[in-house]
Amino acid sequence: MIEAGVRNLVEELQAIRAESDRLFGVLNDEALYERPIRERHRVLFYIGHLDGFDSIQICREHLGLKSPDPDLDLLFQAGIDPDSSHLPADTPADWPSIEQVRAYATRCRKHVDASLERATDEVVALAVEHRQMHLETLAYMFHNFEFDQKRAGIAPPLEDRTDHKPKNEWRDIPAGEAILGKSYDGSFGWDNEYDLVSRAVSTFRVQRYKVTNGEYLRFVREGAKLPHFWNRRGDSIFYRGMFQEIPLPLSWPVYVSLEEAKAYADWRGKDLLTEEQFHRAAFGSPNQEIRRYPWGQEAPSWEHGNFDSKRWDPEPVDATPRGASAFRVEQLVGNGWEWTKSVFGALPGFKPLPSYPGYSANFFDGAHFVIKGGSPRTAARLLRSSFRNWFRGDYPYVYATFRCVEN
Ligand SMILES: [Fe+2]
Numbered sequence: 001m002i003e004a005g006v007r008n009l010v011e012e013l014q015a016i017r018a019e020s021d022r023l024f025g026v027l028n029d030e031a032l033y034e035r036p037i038r039e040r041h042r043v044l045f046y047i048g049h050l051d052g053f054d055s056i057q058i059c060r061e062h063l064g065l066k067s068p069d070p071d072l073d074l075l076f077q078a079g080i081d082p083d084s085s086h087l088p089a090d091t092p093a094d095w096p097s098i099e100q101v102r103a104y105a106t107r108c109r110k111h112v113d114a115s116l117e118r119a120t121d122e123v124v125a126l127a128v129e130h131r132q133m134h135l136e137t138l139a140y141m142f143h144n145f146e147f148d149q150k151r152a153g154i155a156p157p158l159e160d161r162t163d164h165k166p167k168n169e170w171r172d173i174p175a176g177e178a179i180l181g182k183s184y185d186g187s188f189g190w191d192n193e194y195d196l197v198s199r200a201v202s203t204f205r206v207q208r209y210k211v212t213n214g215e216y217l218r219f220v221r222e223g224a225k226l227p228h229f230w231n232r233r234g235d236s237i238f239y240r241g242m243f244q245e246i247p248l249p250l251s252w253p254v255y256v257s258l259e260e261a262k263a264y265a266d267w268r269g270k271d272l273l274t275e276e277q278f279h280r281a282a283f284g285s286p287n288q289e290i291r292r293y294p295w296g297q298e299a300p301s302w303e304h305g306n307f308d309s310k311r312w313d314p315e316p317v318d319a320t321p322r323g324a325s326a327f328r329v330e331q332l333v334g335n336g337w338e339w340t341k342s343v344f345g346a347l348p349g350f351k352p353l354p355s356y357p358g359y360s361a362n363f364f365d366g367a368h369f370v371i372k373g374g375s376p377r378t379a380a381r382l383l384r385s386s387f388r389n390w391f392r393g394d395y396p397y398v399y400a401t402f403r404c405v406e407n
Contacts, residue, residue: 160249195349214250305334
């Protein structure tokens, strides 16, 4: 992995473009016309969207250049996130052919390359991070394709010691200050990350590890529904990985929706983290110093956690002790986002980005909740403490985990 800031931004853009081309190459061609998540577009939309977005943001909005493809720009401009009663009804025939979409993406890329020299760091960073975020959500989408629709041999076989069951303990977090957001210091951030705000957090207890498949299995045995990433075959339960299915790895964190996380916490008489409590547990410390990452100031590496494409699937909850926070809480960053029960909203001082006004504001609707930390597919750049992500509480496709809290 490359440390953020070591490469210049144009090199980062080239690298992430190559990665996106490789990711689309995971699927066979028929899969490109399919929609494995009913609330999202067909895969081919994203082939046009990634380069279309760069051209719209860098060339049209930022540099004021005329677009070679205004009609296709409109078609590929924005993704969707409907609730389950307003699902998209388009058919593959409503879209241009895959050849036409690829040709549009190539024209956009050339258009961007011809003007990159004149673009500011800010708009190039916007393009890089937009693509990085999509590569992650595309991984959630591709996870739902049948294994035979994906090219094999991309990832090493999954393995887990099924007898390994890490014992979850409680950590006491004393009352103190949580710092959310970021200041306008010139470094790149999305609109929802501003401004810097301090919040008082009362004392609470939190689990050392994320809730594991093994722990959640007890809840399923009591009658809870199977999480989206599990399959039952006869009496056995399996984890459905990106490229293969394996017997349920009991030491890995369970991927669930917020509703499932809440139900589990209720069943145990516990609570879930708030966004403030997450910040306190992850970046706070007994001496009130605020850390850059849970483990300190050091740039993220794979010894600290499972992120930046270290794997396609999780690893055991106790696999990365070097990533523990000052309060010895592990894997707050990486190995799956952490659900918070906090509704996604504006921090004081929020200003929408003029060229992309709906990026966050369209989701300040009370129906989306904050997730923090990062998953195996989250880019290192996005692990900064101020980065916020959000999903609907019943969305089961995201690589999201949780841990219980006692208030
Ligand atoms: Fe997008």
